[in-house]
Amino acid sequence: MTGSISHRTQLVKNLAIRHGFMGAGISKAERMEEEAFRLEDWLNKGYHGEMGYMANHFEMRIDPTKLVPGAKSVISLQYNYFPQEEQIPPFKGERRFSVDQKDLSPSGGVSRYAYGEDYHKVVRRKLKALVKELKEEIGDFHARVFVDSAPVMERDWAKRSGQGWIGKNTLLIHPKKGSYFFLAEIILDMELEYDHPIRDHCGTCTKCIDACPTEAISPEGYILDGSKCISYLTIELKDRIPDTFKGQMDNWIFGCDICQEVCPWNRFSTSHNEPAFNPSEKLKSMTKKDWRELKKEVFDELFARTPVKRAGFEKLAGTIKFVMQ
Numbered sequence: 001m002t003g004s005i006s007h008r009t010q011l012v013k014n015l016a017i018r019h020g021f022m023g024a025g026i027s028k029a030e031r032m033e034e035e036a037f038r039l040e041d042w043l044n045k046g047y048h049g050e051m052g053y054m055a056n057h058f059e060m061r062i063d064p065t066k067l068v069p070g071a072k073s074v075i076s077l078q079y080n081y082f083p084q085e086e087q088i089p090p091f092k093g094e095r096r097f098s099v100d101q102k103d104l105s106p107s108g109g110v111s112r113y114a115y116g117e118d119y120h121k122v123v124r125r126k127l128k129a130l131v132k133e134l135k136e137e138i139g140d141f142h143a144r145v146f147v148d149s150a151p152v153m154e155r156d157w158a159k160r161s162g163q164g165w166i167g168k169n170t171l172l173i174h175p176k177k178g179s180y181f182f183l184a185e186i187i188l189d190m191e192l193e194y195d196h197p198i199r200d201h202c203g204t205c206t207k208c209i210d211a212c213p214t215e216a217i218s219p220e221g222y223i224l225d226g227s228k229c230i231s232y233l234t235i236e237l238k239d240r241i242p243d244t245f246k247g248q249m250d251n252w253i254f255g256c257d258i259c260q261e262v263c264p265w266n267r268f269s270t271s272h273n274e275p276a277f278n279p280s281e282k283l284k285s286m287t288k289k290d291w292r293e294l295k296k297e298v299f300d301e302l303f304a305r306t307p308v309k310r311a312g313f314e315k316l317a318g319t320i321k322f323v324m325q
């Protein structure tokens, strides 16, 4: 490898921006002792619901050297998904989409991250291109790239590397970029300069706790009972949504953005520049009636390349029925 640690670090950060990421922070690859304790406690309380995979590969999850032998650094990156076109609740009003409507807080339908092509593929391509160019610049090294694809404590690594703080809604929040971004990582056997965490700016705010319709966020914040979260109920939960949640779904049929919509730091969100994430015209035109009458062929047409496909037609149809009747 060529270049000083400082040169390589700067190169990583410059390339991250050039490849479309919002930013990059770097942490030393080491076992996460404190985070391991918190994860164990969260799992013991059963807050992961049916997400059994959260309990798997515990050691790998908290120790990057178990994922990438000889790992020295973890690069944390963010990729913007805040849409230019906002989906207005498909069940209220005439207009379904409008440009830059973030102040209107749309409260229904499909979560913003799922409007377009599956982010796993889009962001992974960017990560691979970044690593390739980095190797061309400084020589060979061993690296693995991750985007919600392996047991990696994404939020905690991003926090360690100064890319934001973990808010009371348990999401990573950047003081200038908000929280509408995907997290991704490159774990590599190359030493780099390490960044430092920034402070928590939630202060006395409780907007996300107050707004969560299922009371999934703990009264003091910072702990999420995943088994009560609408995202879990509409995506991960294989069974029918329990009747106790009737009337609490606030029209969400895939995911939920409420605790991001109400977060004051998202007033700084700016639109992404990724054509792959744009919603199709068909999705934009869906009405409540269309959702109610959704057929498998239309589901396939709407969601073939999106994250919604992973939930499957049966699950979405069941959720629509639950939410709309």
Ligand code: SF4
Pocket: 169, 211, 212, 213, 214, 215, 216, 217, 224, 228, 229, 230, 231, 256, 257, 258, 259, 260
């Ligand atoms: S995503 Fe929705 S249901 Fe889940 S914690 Fe946030 S507001 Fe509550």
Ligand code: SF4
Pocket: 167, 168, 169, 170, 173, 201, 202, 203, 205, 206, 207, 208, 209, 221, 259, 262, 263, 264, 265
């Ligand atoms: S809504 Fe308020 S309390 Fe919740 S994450 Fe945002 S700043 Fe923190």
